[in-house]
Every structure is written in structure tokens, then in C-alpha cells.
Amino acid sequence: MANGATSSSGSSKLPAVTVRMLQVFYLVEVQVALVVKKPPASAGLKGHGRAGGREYAKSTFEKRRPYTSAGGRVSALEGGREEEAPPAAGAVPSAQWASGRQPEAAAELILLRGIFEIGRDSCDVVLSERALRWQPIRPERLTGDSKYDFLHKEEFVELKDIFSVKLKRRYSIKQQGSGTLLGITLFICLKTEKNKLKDSTLDLINLSEDHCDIWFRQFKKILAGFSNRPKSLKILLNPQSHKKEATQVYYEKVEPLLKIAGIKTDVTITEYEGHALSLLKECELQGFDGVVCVGGDGSASEVAHALLLRAQKNAGLETDSILTPVGAQLPLGVIPAGSTNVLAHSLHGVSHVVTATLHIIMGHIQPVDVCTFSTIGKFLRFGFSAMFGFGGRALAVAENHRWMSPNQRMDFAIMKALAKLKPEECEISFLPFNSSQDLEERRAQGYPKSDCNDQWQMIQGQFLNVSIMAIPCQCSVAPRGLAPNTRLNNGSMALITARNTSRPEFIKHLKRYASIKNQFNFPFVDTYTVEEVKVCPKSNSSGHHPEEDHGPHETASGNCFPWNVDGDLMQVASEVHVRVHPRLINLYGRSMEEMNDSKVTCSCL
Numbered sequence: 001m002a003n004g005a006t007s008s009s010g011s012s013k014l015p016a017v018t019v020r021m022l023q024v025f026y027l028v029e030v031q032v033a034l035v036v037k038k039p040p041a042s043a044g045l046k047g048h049g050r051a052g053g054r055e056y057a058k059s060t061f062e063k064r065r066p067y068t069s070a071g072g073r074v075s076a077l078e079g080g081r082e083e084e085a086p087p088a089a090g091a092v093p094s095a096q097w098a099s100g101r102q103p104e105a106a107a108e109l110i111l112l113r114g115i116f117e118i119g120r121d122s123c124d125v126v127l128s129e130r131a132l133r134w135q136p137i138r139p140e141r142l143t144g145d146s147k148y149d150f151l152h153k154e155e156f157v158e159l160k161d162i163f164s165v166k167l168k169r170r171y172s173i174k175q176q177g178s179g180t181l182l183g184i185t186l187f188i189c190l191k192t193e194k195n196k197l198k199d200s201t202l203d204l205i206n207l208s209e210d211h212c213d214i215w216f217r218q219f220k221k222i223l224a225g226f227s228n229r230p231k232s233l234k235i236l237l238n239p240q241s242h243k244k245e246a247t248q249v250y251y252e253k254v255e256p257l258l259k260i261a262g263i264k265t266d267v268t269i270t271e272y273e274g275h276a277l278s279l280l281k282e283c284e285l286q287g288f289d290g291v292v293c294v295g296g297d298g299s300a301s302e303v304a305h306a307l308l309l310r311a312q313k314n315a316g317l318e319t320d321s322i323l324t325p326v327g328a329q330l331p332l333g334v335i336p337a338g339s340t341n342v343l344a345h346s347l348h349g350v351s352h353v354v355t356a357t358l359h360i361i362m363g364h365i366q367p368v369d370v371c372t373f374s375t376i377g378k379f380l381r382f383g384f385s386a387m388f389g390f391g392g393r394a395l396a397v398a399e400n401h402r403w404m405s406p407n408q409r410m411d412f413a414i415m416k417a418l419a420k421l422k423p424e425e426c427e428i429s430f431l432p433f434n435s436s437q438d439l440e441e442r443r444a445q446g447y448p449k450s451d452c453n454d455q456w457q458m459i460q461g462q463f464l465n466v467s468i469m470a471i472p473c474q475c476s477v478a479p480r481g482l483a484p485n486t487r488l489n490n491g492s493m494a495l496i497t498a499r500n501t502s503r504p505e506f507i508k509h510l511k512r513y514a515s516i517k518n519q520f521n522f523p524f525v526d527t528y529t530v531e532e533v534k535v536c537p538k539s540n541s542s543g544h545h546p547e548e549d550h551g552p553h554e555t556a557s558g559n560c561f562p563w564n565v566d567g568d569l570m571q572v573a574s575e576v577h578v579r580v581h582p583r584l585i586n587l588y589g590r591s592m593e594e595m596n597d598s599k600v601t602c603s604c605l
């Protein structure tokens with residue numbers, strides 16, 4: 001992957017080093033098993049939506065009595081009256097539909113109005129340009145009853161949360177042809193707790209072919225209007241990720257949802273390390289709207305690197321020394337199937353396969369900052385985060401013990417790197433993050449960066465670990481992230497340095513990542529918000545004793561220093577220059593800030 005540097009990858013990842021270590025500490029020292037808190041069962045919903053306390057699960061229809069027993073409901077279902085609203089209409093009296101939560105409903109253009117059975121009720125259903133609203137039809141009451149009104153208030157789902165529509169039919173064994181029409185099923189993306197998304201269905205039951213056909217075509221038309229949603233995806237699946245579960249994850253959880261959404265896929269199962277990179281160099285991507293990686297951080301980083309490299313070539317840029325890279329042309333989806341899934345977790349606020357899949361289906365796009373790594377003017381690779389020192393060494397040890405199982409290997413590597421903890425003598429220079437107007441203006445005028453900013457700062461000494469992170473690097477055991485003050489797209493990186501200290505103090509610092517206490521509140525830890533960093537190790541460092549090491553990767557053997565870039569081992573002999581490039585790649589997802597700010601969009605929740 002890298003020019004002028006050797007690179008290999010493993011199941012052990014940059015934050016995995018720290019993450020795994022935290023797990024080991026908990027097991028070995030505290031003797032408390034780390035329990036990744038499972039989300040509470042979603043109010044007994046069994047994975048489906050809820051309409052005002054009633055489930056509208058897929059099986060709802062089958063569970064109920066035949067419609068004929070529902071008295072007045074029969075005519076509603078069989079002779080459902082639909083009204084296609086005239087284009088400029090919007091004049092349907094809407095006072096009865098508008099609730100306190102959605103005052104804007106009254107102003108919306110109404111597209112269709114008709115009767116469907118939803119849950120157990122015959123409902124007056126209104127499709128407007130923004131939402132589908134429904135309210136049970138009840139006999140008129142002479143006296144007002146506010147409790148009654150509360151129980152039967154309007155419910156709605158916003159159209160932007162619908163990702164597919166199908167005609168619902170029942171097939172009997174003897175039946176030939178297309179089966180008996182039961183109505184329409186809408187597939188909806190719902191936000192649940194802790195940034196998770198889930199798929200749900202809403203059945204609109206009506207036996208009339210004509211009625212359903214009009215509504216079905218209208219929903220299709222609405223869905224076709226969401227031009228940001230992908231129609232065709234290139235999938236790259238690493239069957240070796242974590243405990244080799246990526247294939248199962250994809251075919252059991254991801255593919256069925258993509259099929260429902262009508263997304264075409266072309267799947268490549270990678271056969272060797274670097275396969276995704278070489279494939280994406282050459283393959284035709286014209287017909288695809290996005291690329292999806294099913295695997296861990298190493299795979300995701302490799303695919304991101306490949307897409308960016310491809311973009312530079314397509315733009316006719318020299319890839320030996322990339323100064324101002326152009327952005328990737330296709331968005332990248334990351335389905336977490338690795339051991340730590342830091343990228344997916346940072347992106348979605350949770351490492352959850354269905355959430356990641358739904359972000360792809362809904363076409364949610366999150367621009368993300370990317371770093372370039374180069375040495376003495378020579379481009380090495382793209383990446384999101386890196387560790388030098390302890391993090392690099394631990395990964396190097398793991399690489400030398402690939403015959404072990406992934407978890408064993410990481411435990412062993414962390415213990416060994418801690419046992420041999422030693423500082424690297426180096427010089428670190430960095431350009432502090434500065435988004436002042438003046439600086440931006442000077443850059444816009446084409447001044448070289450060196451002329452725009454002479455604020456380079458330099459620190460030197462012995463460092464146990466140096467982390468450089470353009471994304472927050474969140475994961476289940478470090479929920480705030482290894483770099484909690486960094487955002488996905490704020491154009492800056494966190495530079496975190498741990499100077500030489502005693503082993504127990506360093507371990508204390510590492511353990512803080514899993515706690516609510518500030519992991520940086522140690523006299524030997526410094527943090528900076530930066531745009532560029534140069535790490536220049538001193539080759540005659542007192543810390544290197546090759547005779548103590550047992551593998552080719554574990555130290556600066558042959559004057560190469562191990563770096564951990566998104567879990568890939570990168571060995572570089574000299575200075576490494578890291579620069580952040582704001583919003584260089586679009587990932588499918590939505591930042592946690594947005595997710596937290598967003599309102600619940602379905603009244604069913």
C-alpha cells in the first residue's frame with residue numbers, strides 16, 4: 001500500500017490495541033468481566049414499529065379475525081374510497097389531522113386520502129407531500145370526550161423515513177398467479193435508543209386492487225424522488241475479519257435489507273490482504289452509487305485509501321507526493337464486522353450492523369476528514385488515525401504472532417508491549433489548528449502553507465506513545481473515544497502525546513479511556529488540536545535493543561519504526577508527516593451530533 005514503506009495488516013487495530021488492553025486490565029487486574037451493555041428490549045416491540053401502543057408487526061394481519069366480521073369495516077376495506085388530490089388542492093379540511101406535534105401538517109399539499117385498516121382500526125389515511133398520517137374512524141359522539149380524543153389521536157410517519165413499498169399478498173399452496181391482495185406494506189427506518197436505527201413495517205390493509213394500485217404507484221413515485229439513495233452498490237467483504245463472521249453478517253442481516261430497498265449489489269469476497277486495494281485500482285465503478293466494506297477497521301481503511309487513490313489518478317494528480325488531494329468520487333459504507341469497528345462506531349455512534357445498513361439505504365451522507373501520511377515528501381497512504389510508540393509496537397508484536405487466535409494474539413501483544421515498555425526519542429513538530437479568517441483568506445489567495453502560517457511548534461524528548469487522530473475513535477469500551485474532542489469533519493486532528501513515565505502510571509492513563517475520568521489528566525500527557533504533525537524519531541534512540549526482540553516487526557529493526565495506521569502496520573525509517581484534509585471522503589452515516597439533535601420522526605415511538 002505504501003510507497004517507500006512496508007505495510008502489513010492484521011486483525012489487531014490501532015484503537016484495538018488500547019481497547020483490547022482495557023479488556024485485559026479488567027479481566028486480569030480487576031477480575032470484573034467487561035459487560036458491553038445490551039440495549040434494553042425496545043418496549044416489547046420485537047423489532048417492529050408501534051402505532052399508539054398497538055403493534056403493526058408483519059404478522060398483524062394473519063393474527064386477526066377475517067375482515068368480514070368487522071361489521072362496517074368490510075365496506076371500508078373492500079370499497080375503500082380514494083381521492084387523488086388535484087395538484088394545487090391542499091384544501092382538504094385538515095384541522096382534524098393536525099395535532100400539536102405537527103402544526104405544519106395543515107399547510108401541506110395532500111396527495112391522496114383513503115381508508116385502510118391499520119392495526120385493528122379502520123383508519124382515515126392522508127398522504128401529504130411530507131408525511132403519511134392516519135387516525136381511526138370512530139362513530140361521531142354527541143358529547144366531547146377528551147380522554148377518547150387522546151386515545152385516538154393522529155399518528156404519522158414522515159415520508160423521508162420510508163425506504164420501500166411492496167404490495168402485500170397472501171399466497172395459498174393451490175393458488176396460481178399473484179396471490180390475494182391484502183394491501184400495501186411500507187418499510188420504514190426508525191431511530192431508536194442510543195443512535196440505533198431499525199427497520200420496521202407498516203401494513204395498510206385494503207383488499208381493493210384499484211385502491212392499492214393508486215397508493216402503491218404514488219409511494220413508488222415518492223421513493224423515486226429520493227435521488228441521494230443508492231440504487232447500485234459495490235460490496236467488498238473480508239471473510240477473515242474478526243472471527244470470520246463477515247460473510248454471515250452480510251448474507252443474514254445486510255443483503256435482505258438491501259433487497260427490500262431494491263438496491264442492486266455486486267459482491268466481491270476478498271481473498272488476500274490488499275485484494276480490495278488492487279481491485280479498486282482497476283475495476284469499473286461507473287454503474288455504482290457507492291462502495292460498501294463489510295469487515296473491520298483495517299478493511300474499511302484499505303477501501304477508503306483505495307477510493308482516494310483512485311480519485312487522485314482520475315484527477316490526473318501525481319500519487320507519489322500528494323499535497324492537496326481531491327475527494328473520493330463515491331461514498332463509502334462501513335458495515336462493522338471486525339473486532340473493534342472504531343470507524344463504524346465513530347460514524348454511527350454505535351457499532352450496529354442494521355444501523356450501518358439503514359444509513360446506506362437512506363443515503364445519509366457524512367463527510368469525514370482524512371489524513372495523508374508521507375515521508376520526506378513521498379506519499380505513503382491515506383488513513384483516519386495513527387499511533388506511534390506503544391501502539392505501533394503492540395501491533396507489530398501481534399503481527400509476529402498471527403498463528404494465535406485474534407483475541408489471544410492481542411492479549412499477548414499488549415502484555416508483551418507493556419512488559420517491554422520503552423520510550424522513543426523523537427522530535428514532534430506540529431501546526432496548531434487555526435481556522436482564523438485571515439489564514440483562510442491567505443490560503444484562498446494561493447499562498448503556500450508555509451507562508452500562511454509560521455506557527456509550527458516543536459516538542460522533543462522521550463515519548464511512550466504518540467496518537468494522531470482525525471476521528472474520535474469511539475468503541476464500546478471507550479465510548480467517549482480515544483480522541484473525544486475531535487469531530488468527524490472539523491478539519492482538525494488530535495495529537496496526544498504520553499511522555500516517558502513509569503509503567504503503572506502509563507497503565508493508569510490507558511485504563512482511564514474506559515472510565516468517565518479524564519484520560520488526559522496526567523502530568524505526562526499532553527493534547528493538542530492540530531492540522532499537521534511531523535514525527536521524527538531519532539534512529540540512535542536509547543530505547544532500541546534489537547537483540548531483545550524476537551520478530552522482524554517489533555522494533556525499529558533495520559531503522560524502521562512501526563506505525564499503527566488504522567490497524568495496518570506501516571514501517572517507516574524516517575520522519576512521518578501527517579496532514580489532515582477536511583471532508584475528503586463521504587461515508588454513509590450520520591454524525592452523532594446530528595443524530596442526537598434530530599427529532600424522533602415517527603409518532604409511533
Ligand SMILES: Nc1ncnc2c1ncn2[C@@H]1O[C@H](COP(=O)(O)OP(=O)(O)OP(=O)(O)O)[C@@H](O)[C@H]1O
Nearest residue numbers: 009011242271274295296297298299338339340341
Ligand atoms: N481473504 C483475506 N485473507 C486475509 N486477509 C485479508 C483477506 N481479505 C482482507 N484481508 C485483510 O485483513 C485485514 C484486517 O481485516 P479487518 O480489519 O477487516 O478485520 P479485523 O482486523 O478483525 O477487525 P478490526 O479492524 O475491527 O479489529 C485487512 O487489512 C485486509 O486487507
